[in-house]
Amino acid sequence: MPVLSTISHEKNELSHFRVDYLTLNVRSFNNSSIDSSAKGRLFNSTTIDSSSMAVDDISNSPNEKFLLILGKPGGGKGTISKKILKDFPDTEHISTGDILRQHVRNKTELGKEAKAYMDRGDLVPDEVMISLVLEDSMTAIKSGKHILLDGFPRTIEQAVALDENIDVEVVVDLNIPTDTIVERIADRWIHPASGRVYNYSYNPPLHHGKDDESGEDLVQRDDDKPETVRKRLDAYDKVTSPLIQYYEKKGVLKTFSGTMSDKIYPEVEKWLKDMGLN
Numbered sequence: 673m674p675v676l677s678t679i680s681h682e683k684n685e686l687s688h689f690r691v692d693y694l695t696l697n698v699r700s701f702n703n704s705s706i707d708s709s710a711k712g713r714l715f716n717s718t719t720i721d722s723s724s725m726a727v728d729d730i731s732n733s734p735n736e737k738f739l740l741i742l743g744k745p746g747g748g749k750g751t752i753s754k755k756i757l758k759d760f761p762d763t764e765h766i767s768t769g770d771i772l773r774q775h776v777r778n779k780t781e782l783g784k785e786a787k788a789y790m791d792r793g794d795l796v797p798d799e800v801m802i803s804l805v806l807e808d809s810m811t812a813i814k815s816g817k818h819i820l821l822d823g824f825p826r827t828i829e830q831a832v833a834l835d836e837n838i839d840v841e842v843v844v845d846l847n848i849p850t851d852t853i854v855e856r857i858a859d860r861w862i863h864p865a866s867g868r869v870y871n872y873s874y875n876p877p878l879h880h881g882k883d884d885e886s887g888e889d890l891v892q893r894d895d896d897k898p899e900t901v902r903k904r905l906d907a908y909d910k911v912t913s914p915l916i917q918y919y920e921k922k923g924v925l926k927t928f929s930g931t932m933s934d935k936i937y938p939e940v941e942k943w944l945k946d947m948g949l950n
């Protein structure tokens with residue numbers, strides 16, 4: 673059974689990493705052992721020696737669901753996720769954007785390199801994202817909760833890697849008009865440490881410019897500049913939107929259209945209950 677064990681550093685070997693990675697079985701992991709510094713180095717060169725790691729079976733119970741939330745940048749994935757967590761508290765939220773922004777704030781090697789991609793509105797390379805997400809998903813699966821993945825997959829390659837390892841059972845697809853998104857993003861403020869999101873017209877903070885829980889300053893995201901937002905929307909149309917069909921064919925996706933998260937959410941909640949989430 674292939675497992676992830678050590679990371680060695682040889683130039684231009686990301687493709688080896690990918691091939692090994694796609695054969696991993698998340699449910700067989702005993703130990704998710706890529707440390708942050710090693711992950712940072714994945715940008716440059718990585719192979720994985722899959723020969724020497726001990727394995728335990730950590731199969732998911734049939735009651736725990738693995739969910740994805742898909743949608744355009746600024747389409748309300750974080751906002752709807754927060755509502756899902758409130759109503760289905762036995763759920764763990766994994767947001768790839770939040771994880772990357774935390775690396776950027778902590779100035780890890782991964783964060784330094786990811787920042788360049790993010791600030792340009794480009795996607796971070798698949799190899800890095802697959803490693804990051806599967807590691808966090810493995811840890812989350814062990815917690816015995818439902819998992820709600822936000823921001824991954826964003827390419828067919830990421831979707832295939834996920835499929836090789838995890839049964840995705842429910843995909844919420846948010847379909848929000850682009851004009852609405854551009855307006856909202858201009859008004860978005862976040863609390864960097866927690867990822868909490870505010871919007872002065874929709875969900876304003878209790879005190880102007882301050883996070884409700886910590887009282888710390890709110891900031892605007894570096895990638896929320898109008899030209900970067902356009903590039904992110906473009907990347908979504910070209911690279912990510914084919915995933916809608918990919919999951920539709922598997923019969924696990926439902927699209928929710930509209931402009932108001934508060935109107936969309938009750939429909940999402942009902943569907944999640946119909947799909948057996950509790």
Ligand code: AP5
Binds near residue numbers: 748769796825934
């Ligand atoms: P990520 O952080 O995932 O950004 P995104 O997908 O572009 O989505 P956002 O977080 O911007 O928006 P959202 O859909 O969560 O909307 P929100 O709820 O905040 O990724 C950032 C970057 O990281 C990427 O560009 C890429 O470089 C990299 N990355 C991440 N994952 C990757 C991957 N898998 N592969 C490669 N690269 C990856 O809502 C938006 C605003 O609208 C908020 O202000 C909110 O308050 C407001 N709002 C919500 N609902 C309403 C409403 N009903 N009325 C008014 N305002 C509303």
Ligand code: MG
Binds near residue numbers: 749750767769
């Ligand atoms: Mg988000």
